[in-house]
Amino acid sequence: xxxxxxxxxxxxxxxxxxxxxxxxxxxxxxxxxxxxxxxxxxxxxxxxxxxxxxxxxxxxxxxxxxxxxxxxxxxxxxxxxxxxxxxxxxxxxxxxxxxxxxxxxxxxxxxxxxxxxxxxxxxxxxxxxxxxxxxxxxxxxxxxxx
Ligand code: HEM
Numbered sequence: 001x002x003x004x005x006x007x008x009x010x011x012x013x014x015x016x017x018x019x020x021x022x023x024x025x026x027x028x029x030x031x032x033x034x035x036x037x038x039x040x041x042x043x044x045x046x047x048x049x050x051x052x053x054x055x056x057x058x059x060x061x062x063x064x065x066x067x068x069x070x071x072x073x074x075x076x077x078x079x080x081x082x083x084x085x086x087x088x089x090x091x092x093x094x095x096x097x098x099x100x101x102x103x104x105x106x107x108x109x110x111x112x113x114x115x116x117x118x119x120x121x122x123x124x125x126x127x128x129x130x131x132x133x134x135x136x137x138x139x140x141x142x143x144x145x146x
Contacts, residue, residue: 001078001079002078002132002136003078003129003132003133006125007128007129007132008078010125010126010129010130011075011078011126011129011130011133012075013121014114014118014121014122014126014130015072015075017118017121018068018072018114018117018118019117020065020068020069020072021061021065022117023068023110023113023114023117024061024064024065024066024067024068024069025060025061025062025064025065026064026113026116026117027064027067027068027106027109027110027113028060028061028063028064028067028106029054029055029057029060029061029064030109030112030113031105031106031109032048032054032060033051033054033055034109035105038102039054041096041098042059042060042063045057045059045060045063046059048060067106068110070088071110071137074133074136074137074140075133078133081136081137081140082136082139082140082143084140085137085140085141085143086140086143086144088141089140089141089142089143089144089145090144092141093144093145093146100138100141100142100145103137103138103141103142104134104135104138107134107135107137107138108134110134111127111130111131111134114130115127
């Protein structure tokens with residue numbers, strides 16, 4: 001694993017407390033409000049014209065939960081993040097046509113949301129460990145792009 005035993009502990013300990021539905025919903029809605037043009041990837045999820053539409057769109061919140069649950073799978077596969085996400089990388093490239101740049105943007109927003117939901121736990125060391133995790137997840141999701 002590219003993570004030290006200490007980094008692994010910080011990641012596993014905080015992750016055990018994370019409410020995936022609420023943090024995942026917050027992260028994806030924030031991405032679509034901060035970068036409104038990214039809404040085009042989710043046009044089939046219904047009305048997303050205004051920020052309020054995004055905040056109250058159930059399909060977006062559900063998808064945010066799915067995405068963060070998937071991100072959380074990395075925590076169980078710290079020694080093989082690339083292998084774990086290979087299929088999902090192919091899907092994002094071939095089927096969803098998502099530019100890889102977005103994996104970094106969403107990763108950064110996930111970190112902000114984790115920090116907001118867990119201000120006491122989100123020490124600088126925990127932040128650093130999660131930044132490293134997000135970077136590995138983004139690289140793994142980009143690995144099958146060509
Ligand atoms: C679908 C995970 C980032 C766009 C999915 C699915 C998962 C997933 C598990 C469902 C795959 C399936 O249907 O079999 C992730 C993870 C991400 C990530 C772990 C990064 C942490 C992104 C970003 C975007 C995006 C940044 C766009 C900006 C999509 C789209 C779909 C999808 C458009 C298909 C939605 C649908 O029609 O159901 N993603 N994703 N993903 N993802 Fe991602």
